Amino acid sequence: MTDELRSTVIVVTWRGRAHLGDCLDALAAQVRPHRVLVVDNASDDGTAALLAGRGAQVLRLPRNLGYAGGIAAALPDVDTPYVAWLNDDAAPEPGWLAELEDALDGGAAAAASVLRAPDGRVQSTGVRLTADGHGADTTGEEVFGFCGGAVLLRTDALRRVGGVPAGFFCYYEDTDTAWRLRLAGLRIATTSATATHLHGASTHPGSARFHRWNERNRLVTLLRCAPLPVAVGQLARFAAVTALLPFRRLAEPPANFRTGLRLRVLAEVGARLPGALLARRRITGARRAVWERWAGR
Template identity: 30%
Template sequence: MDHQPLVSLITVNYNGRAFLHGLLESLQACRYPHLEIILVDNASADDSVAFVRSHYPQVQIVENAQNYRFARGNNIGMARARGSIVGLINNDVVVDPDFLQPIVAAFAADAELGAVQPKVLDLQRPGYLEYAGACGGFLDRLGYPFLRGRLFDRVEPDLGQYDTPLQVFWGSGAALFLRKQALEQVGGLDEAFELHMEEIDLCWRLHLAGWRIAVLPESRIWHYGGGTLAQHHPQKFYWNFRNNLFLLIKNLSANRLWRVLPLRIVLDGLALLNELVRGKWRHAGFIARAYLWLLAHLPLLMARRAANRPWIARGAARTEALLYPGSIVWEYFLRGRRRFADLKYSQAFTRRLAYGRHLSPTQMEGVEQPYGTETV
């Protein structure tokens, strides 16, 4: 890779005029010299496009005729990107002026690195990690996503406790940087996800294809969060429950899927009952709607899994060794463990995923795989 390759930054925008000034001003102050910025506007009703065209003429603007949401919007932007590194960055982000240098250096040093996430800090709550990204993402043995720095709704302050680079299962779509070669191999974001967890699906496919993903806390960005859909909005229940199961059905090996899926259905049922008992009818309704969508789209789910089967056969054992071996639900709700560092297996888990100072990854050969051989 060129020492200073072109980096293409793509931001998808829908009525985000209030956030664009902060993002684009911070990108203008970025000290990395080879940068192109692509704004994909999803038919905003505000003056986002006119504002960017007037104040930031260097930004390439793609105007969509309708709201294609996060996945398709980014795919449209990625098709226009010329850089060998492609960055997906939310419109409600502010970046450190030197955030790109460590990322570019990482890709140059490790030919098998497919994606990188910076440390994501909270723009609204100084001194805290941010809900959507924190210091890199994982899945537990039942497929629940969590972050190094955020378990469920509990977000930790940033005390430098997670400042070591680490291999991760997934990087946050708030700021996710991809090697274009890897992206071309596995394809872009799955547009059937529409909104939420499509970046986890992309990262999963990268792992299956043999690429590595890392978080580099030396690189920092700040995320406002909820710029498009607020964190506690009831509709977020729909996307999270729907897409989490979609993710597992599409990507898990057959042995693990048939062990995990019945448990997840039971736990999701308990979550629905809990919302009803608490009087949160809309939240419960969105969980039910998620399952109705999954049932109505079983042919789509099976088609996606069938298309993915060769990749699962090739990379499931290595990829599923990256799953956290415990249950986040059990540890958080029943054992009261609210910090990533307090999780039962966190120290051993992070030791085996350590990423070297000079970006030389710890080899995964010999990593214990506690669940045995998986089949497709």
Template identity: 35%
Template sequence: MRASVIVIDWHRPELTRRALAALEAQRGRVDLELVLVVNEARPGAAEAFAAEFPAVVVVAEARNTGFAGGVAAGAARAGGDVLVLVNNDAVPDPDFVERGLARLAAEPDLAAVAGHVVLEGAFRRVDDDRSTDDLVALGGAAWRRSDEGVELVNSTGVVVDASANGVDRDWLAPAGTASAGDDPFAFSGAAVFLRRPALESVGGFDPSLFMYYEDVDVSWRLRLAGHRVGYEPGARVVHRHAGSSSSSGQLVRYRSMRNRLVVTARNGSRRLLARVVLRTVLRLLRDLVGVPYLDGRHRRLLVLEAVPAVVRARRAGRSARRAAVVRPRDLERIWFGGHPD
């Protein structure tokens, strides 16, 4: 079983070098190919990576194709039968690739295996005097970096709720309290092992998504086709949260809202899509009378660009939904916290 590890760089060479060095050290343990995609490559950037890492396949992209486009470009150049994605701001443990491949070998029905992603550094709980730099869990608990804190989980896969919101499973759970190994609905693109035939059978990554929800989209299509998405606690990476891009801001909010609509249109039932559209409209209406979630420019963009994209995605996914091994509504009942009746 040969693994091709794909790493995407966008103007963060210092972080990318850390990831590549940690992966290069694993060559003796497994049959491994490394593919680096340099998005919006500046003059000499790709050549510098090639000189420092001569065994790495370097793909230079003239423009920023985002994470989804970068993965698609890397997959086109990769030769492995397993594609492994690792964020460039993550450092994998020495046995990361070995542990993920072993899980795939042990369970042939798995099409994808999510890795165990922990946050770089240590953190302590903050009860008051909160800062905008604090990380906030879904339940509202805030955590701040501290030399005497604890290790926190970033992701053990992705879960999706009844309104198609995708969130990292076990986000900010203290180490040792995360999921033991049960399957998530989706993998996180920060660290995942994908069987190439299964990925290609569902169409691969959609470059038009650019960033956010591209991992949920592929996982959703895999599950509709009857495949499993698993999780391997031993395939661990240490992730610098938002090391390559901001985790907030207007672009992130816009992309999250836009891509949730598009991915639901492609893969979801009519009822789920109607619910997501309704919630998005209500969100935009609240923006007009309160503190806006999106600024005026991104609200206009959501209407002018996202609406045609949703229509195209609905049409493009029609044949796959009809041929699905698991019906969209059945999948939603099982995984999305109850179907929105």
């Protein structure tokens, strides 16, 4: 145990009034001292009034920059050795931060949490890397990365590998960051530190917006971090499936198989291609070794 304040917890919210109070109450109950910095993504639902009533330290943004953009905006204000990302719909148990700090004290660059649904079901112990380059939640003991909904990282390590990809808006900022940590030879720990998570309270997994961000950011992450043949192959596969969709008879295709959405994803990836390739030059490491170690697990 220590009374030294070593962690800043960044809570990003957008129209989170309905559940943000539970998150802040859970942070107030932590057994380790910490600083809380709430990033308000221009909420218009009374969130600002809720935060003012609690006397919370708030970084209010003029427009919604998403989860990734919110964390990136807050990072320059972090002066503690450790920094946590926490969803506004997550309520960590009292020992959550203490266990994560202990994991970083043991040498890890990041420590993943156990996320549970309100009914107690385990949602995630971290992220695995699939054979086609998806970052997918896993409940296994060995993880490629962490779920960004509740994680603690070494601030210097996060900055050293390039910080947070603010342009992702949301989704894959965790997989991309974990990938860069792995490429730098750093360790990501699993823990039993637990938070109850409503999951998708703001972004509605399965919606067209979800699939747009999810597919776009997966492809950009591959272009930034994966072996080049893998990245090019997955981009070509996505384009080929999109081209064939008009010839398939699907009465009501799911959102991720709607031609218009996929064309928008391809256009957005194309617009981000120069930046992704520039980032790729700065992101160094044994790409093939990391891919072969983790993909498909």
